[in-house]
Amino acid sequence: MRTEPALHAARVEGRETYFTGKPCKRGHVCVRRVIDRSCVECNKIKRSEHYYRHQQANIDRMRSWREANPQKSREASNRWKRENPDRCEEITAAWREANREQMLASNRQRYAENREAYLSHNKRWASLNYGAKLAHNAKRRALQLQAIPPWLTSEHLGAIRQLYERAAALTRETGTQYHVDHIFPLKAENCCGLHAPWNLQILPGRDNSKKRNQVPNDRCAAAFLTL
DSSP: OOOOHHHHHHHHHTOSEEOOSOOOTTOOOSOEETTTOOBHHHHHHHHHHHHHHTHHHHHHHHHHHHHHOHHHHHHHHHHHHHHOHHHHHHHHHHHHHHTHHHHHHHHHHHHHHTHHHHHHHHHHHHHHOHHHHHHHHHHHHHHHTTOSOTTOOHHHHHHHHHHHHHHHHHHHHHSSOEEEEESSOSSOSSOOOOSSGGGEEEEEHHHHHHHTTOOOOHHHHHHHHTO
16 A cells, blocks of 8 residues: 555654545544544544443543542643643533532531631731731622622732732831722712722821711812723
């Protein structure tokens, strides 16, 4: 049998696949394997069909392998997560959505069984990340007031966190208490502001306490609305 030029070139170069531009018997126009000239797409279909014909046996075999090789299993899993971050995120989000109640119950049980350890960890984390703690608490209060727009991006949330971290840093550096203030308060008499970067400013604590829930004067409000 005459060897195809593309196949011969692939063998000479030591490649595992080659491309002829011709469709296989199933109509796939894709690369073929050098070892047996088979179509790569056909092989994928065959492997998938074989897996589902023997699905339970394959699951049992992989479970046994993971139990016998825990270290290799973890390394393979971590490598796949690093190489497929988007797919990993999709799978995780889908699982959480489908198992929300189970996940919440498991979290509650784990917290109840390790309450002291969780409290100790949270206290230590808060002492090392005081600005992030302030941002988290402010976000929780804003959620309760429905003051966080659903269209805020991760960049917006990051900017909010940076403001709280900056306020905490100023407090440490100067010894004077600094707060992150909502320019338009979340709970005012005639309007309600948003928990968003453009509605936040850093003020000394005494000035923020004096401001209370007062809205800006007309000039400040006009300038704010034109941003």
